[in-house]
Amino acid sequence: MSRVYVTRAIADEALASIRAEAEVELWPDPDAPPPREVLLREVRAVDGLLCLLTDAIDAEVIEAGEGLRVISNYAVGHDNVDVACATARGILVCNTPGVLTETTADLAWALLMAAARRVVEADGYLRAGRWRSWSPQLMLGQDVQGATLGIVGFGRIGQAVARRARGFEMRILYSDIARKPEAEEAVGAEFVDLRALLRASDFVSVHTPLTEETHHLIGAEELALMKPTAVLINTARGPVVDGGALAEALRERRIFGAGLDVFESEPPAPDDALLKLDNIVVLPHIASASVATRTRMAMMAAENLLAGLRGESPPHIVNPEAL
Numbered sequence: 001m002s003r004v005y006v007t008r009a010i011a012d013e014a015l016a017s018i019r020a021e022a023e024v025e026l027w028p029d030p031d032a033p034p035p036r037e038v039l040l041r042e043v044r045a046v047d048g049l050l051c052l053l054t055d056a057i058d059a060e061v062i063e064a065g066e067g068l069r070v071i072s073n074y075a076v077g078h079d080n081v082d083v084a085c086a087t088a089r090g091i092l093v094c095n096t097p098g099v100l101t102e103t104t105a106d107l108a109w110a111l112l113m114a115a116a117r118r119v120v121e122a123d124g125y126l127r128a129g130r131w132r133s134w135s136p137q138l139m140l141g142q143d144v145q146g147a148t149l150g151i152v153g154f155g156r157i158g159q160a161v162a163r164r165a166r167g168f169e170m171r172i173l174y175s176d177i178a179r180k181p182e183a184e185e186a187v188g189a190e191f192v193d194l195r196a197l198l199r200a201s202d203f204v205s206v207h208t209p210l211t212e213e214t215h216h217l218i219g220a221e222e223l224a225l226m227k228p229t230a231v232l233i234n235t236a237r238g239p240v241v242d243g244g245a246l247a248e249a250l251r252e253r254r255i256f257g258a259g260l261d262v263f264e265s266e267p268p269a270p271d272d273a274l275l276k277l278d279n280i281v282v283l284p285h286i287a288s289a290s291v292a293t294r295t296r297m298a299m300m301a302a303e304n305l306l307a308g309l310r311g312e313s314p315p316h317i318v319n320p321e322a323l
């Protein structure tokens with residue numbers, strides 16, 4: 001029987017399917033990843049690893065896994081895995097694309113609406129007993145209907161966000177490394193470069209994977225191009241946006257607001273400047289967190305893992321060249 005290390009409890013049915021074919025060692029804390037030394041120790045003895053975006057699967061971990069054949073990441077993003085190193089050692093790397101697209105797009109929209117209309121700030125205001133009367137100037141926000149939405153990264157999730165924007169009769173702009181004529185036509189989006197997008201958009205929503213090229217793609221210079229009434233949303237990866245520069249832009253009211261589900265360091269430090277501002281909505285990386293989607297992600301991660309261990313081609317493989 002193959003041996004597998006699972007770095008966090010996932011949906012029961014997915015764990016059961018792995019247990020039917022492999023000996024499973026499961027990290028017991030449901031709320032925190034295994035410490036580095038535990039991961040390095042456990043990976044030595046296994047054929048397969050089912051890991052999360054919170055586990056740094058770098059060269060040291062990969063090389064410690066002498067018998068490792070499959071790394072199944074329970075996420076669509078795989079910036080936590082050194083794919084080149086795994087490929088060089090013939091180890092398959094798998095991810096969970098597609099199943100979380102719509103759920104993630106829904107949450108990007110929840111952040112967009114909440115930041116535009118100051119929903120969280122207004123909720124806190126009322127609960128704090130500060131509401132004295134209906135008032136013409138109370139909690140004024142930005143209109144969404146008919147506004148311009150700029151999507152940075154027009155992949156599956158970016159396109160799903162765009163589809164929802166049609167219901168709000170928005171003008172949709174997008175930037176990406178390459179033009180996507182079919183996707184663009186499907187939602188009536190216009191391809192523009194990033195600078196033009198930032199200048200023209202009322203809402204900017206980030207959907208790029210994290211790579212060397214996209215690290216701090218939105219920094220001080222890019223934020224300076226945005227309208228003072230604009231809102232920035234990030235449900236992709238924290239380091240795509242320079243958090244320090246964003247905090248400054250928000251503090252100086254150079255943009256209207258932001259909604260973040262992801263941070264440069266997760267969780268952010270309690271004294272992170274972003275957490276001190278009232279014109280930002282912050283969430284603990286929950287964009288894919290619906291019961292159905294997390295179950296689908298778990299099942300997909302388990303299927304990828306088991307297929308790789310059986311010597312089959314996993315349904316969702318990041319590095320097919322390692323097969």
Ligand code: DGY
Nearest residue numbers: 074075076077100288
């Ligand atoms: C992913 O899959 O990459 C998300 O960040 C978590 O669902």
